[in-house]
Amino acid sequence: MRKNQGSHPVPFRSGYVALIGPPNAGKSTFLNRILKEKISITSRKPQTTRNRILGILHRPGSQILFLDTPGVFQGATPFNARLVNTALSAFSEADVVLLILDAGAADPESEEVLIKAIRSKNPRAVLTFNKIDLVDKGTLSTLTEQWVGAYPFEAIFPICAKNGMGIEALLGALEGLLPEGPPYFGDDTITDRSMRFLVAERIREKVFRLTGQEIPYATAVTVDDFFRSTDRPFVRIKATIHVERDSQKGILIGKAGQKLSQIGTDARKEIEAFLECRVFLELLVRVQKNWRKDTKALKRFGFE
Numbered sequence: 001m002r003k004n005q006g007s008h009p010v011p012f013r014s015g016y017v018a019l020i021g022p023p024n025a026g027k028s029t030f031l032n033r034i035l036k037e038k039i040s041i042t043s044r045k046p047q048t049t050r051n052r053i054l055g056i057l058h059r060p061g062s063q064i065l066f067l068d069t070p071g072v073f074q075g076a077t078p079f080n081a082r083l084v085n086t087a088l089s090a091f092s093e094a095d096v097v098l099l100i101l102d103a104g105a106a107d108p109e110s111e112e113v114l115i116k117a118i119r120s121k122n123p124r125a126v127l128t129f130n131k132i133d134l135v136d137k138g139t140l141s142t143l144t145e146q147w148v149g150a151y152p153f154e155a156i157f158p159i160c161a162k163n164g165m166g167i168e169a170l171l172g173a174l175e176g177l178l179p180e181g182p183p184y185f186g187d188d189t190i191t192d193r194s195m196r197f198l199v200a201e202r203i204r205e206k207v208f209r210l211t212g213q214e215i216p217y218a219t220a221v222t223v224d225d226f227f228r229s230t231d232r233p234f235v236r237i238k239a240t241i242h243v244e245r246d247s248q249k250g251i252l253i254g255k256a257g258q259k260l261s262q263i264g265t266d267a268r269k270e271i272e273a274f275l276e277c278r279v280f281l282e283l284l285v286r287v288q289k290n291w292r293k294d295t296k297a298l299k300r301f302g303f304e
């Protein structure tokens with residue numbers, strides 16, 4: 001619902017900015033940095049983000065509604081195509097598309113899909129080269145020359161999502177491109193995602209960071225029970241890590257349960273910092289055969 005809160009400066013601007021880019025370009029790192037809160041999980045592995053995640057930035061003169069999306073790539077399997085669809089469908093909701101590329105690593109296949117999609121939808125778009133901490137000035141100017149004619153971008157910004165460099169200037173430019181309008185959300189809301197989702201994602205992040213090969217991709221996490229004590233400052237969480245095959249279950253649990261225990265400890269520590277209280281985290285591993293091809297399971301795991 002649109003609310004006119006009256007107390008904001010006029011003209012106030014509000015609108016959606018879709019974060020679009022190849023996998024691993026730093027879209028989620030960017031979102032977390034500007035919101036100063038972990039709304040979206042990150043990892044060194046591509047295809048970490050699987051859902052469209054709204055992150056709301058409240059500024060004195062604007063409310064910028066960022067949509068984090070899965071990385072766009074030439075997805076061969078139906079599940080990967082679903083991720084790419086999720087990303088590209090954010091175009092239709094966005095007032096501005098923010099194309100985020102990794103300045104240190106070109107990804108021609110993804111870039112081709114992305115630029116085609118941008119040209120066909122013709123949105124207002126801003127281009128950013130992220131990870132400028134990893135490249136020299138020469139590389140940046142070559143990149144700019146290469147991209148400047150690809151699309152009539154409103155602006156091009158070099159940034160570093162990791163240390164914040166260039167981000168304030170970018171936010172100012174994005175704000176200027178948004179339509180005049182009232183804030184859509186109350187001042188204390190920073191995402192549309194539930195606590196359970198944010199907790200499940202933190203667990204999934206630890207799987208991404210602590211396991212290799214196909215395991216992260218074969219994993220989904222559900223929070224099955226979330227109990228907050230009313231008389232003592234603690235939360236008890238029961239969650240399930242779903243994998244596709246028995247062999248993956250074995251790898252995820254590890255020798256003498258060590259891998260699962262490490263995932264649980266890392267996740268618990270982070271959830272405790274997030275919820276600001278003690279957390280008892282119980283993790284189960286369950287085989288849900290080929291869940292990425294199972295419509296019912298996909299729905300249950302939060303894929304629309």
Ligand SMILES: Nc1nc2c(ncn2[C@@H]2O[C@H](COP(=O)(O)OP(=O)(O)OP(=O)(O)O)[C@@H](O)[C@H]2O)c(=O)[nH]1
Nearest residue numbers: 024025026027028029042043047048049071161162
């Ligand atoms: N050096 C450096 N690393 C960065 C920067 N921004 C992000 N990273 C790293 O790049 C990796 C990918 O970051 P993510 O934010 O998960 O990338 P993403 O675009 O959301 O990736 P997907 O969700 O898989 O599409 C992580 O290891 C980040 O720490 C940056 O400005 N500099």
Ligand SMILES: [Mg+2]
Nearest residue numbers: 027028048049
């Ligand atoms: Mg991401």
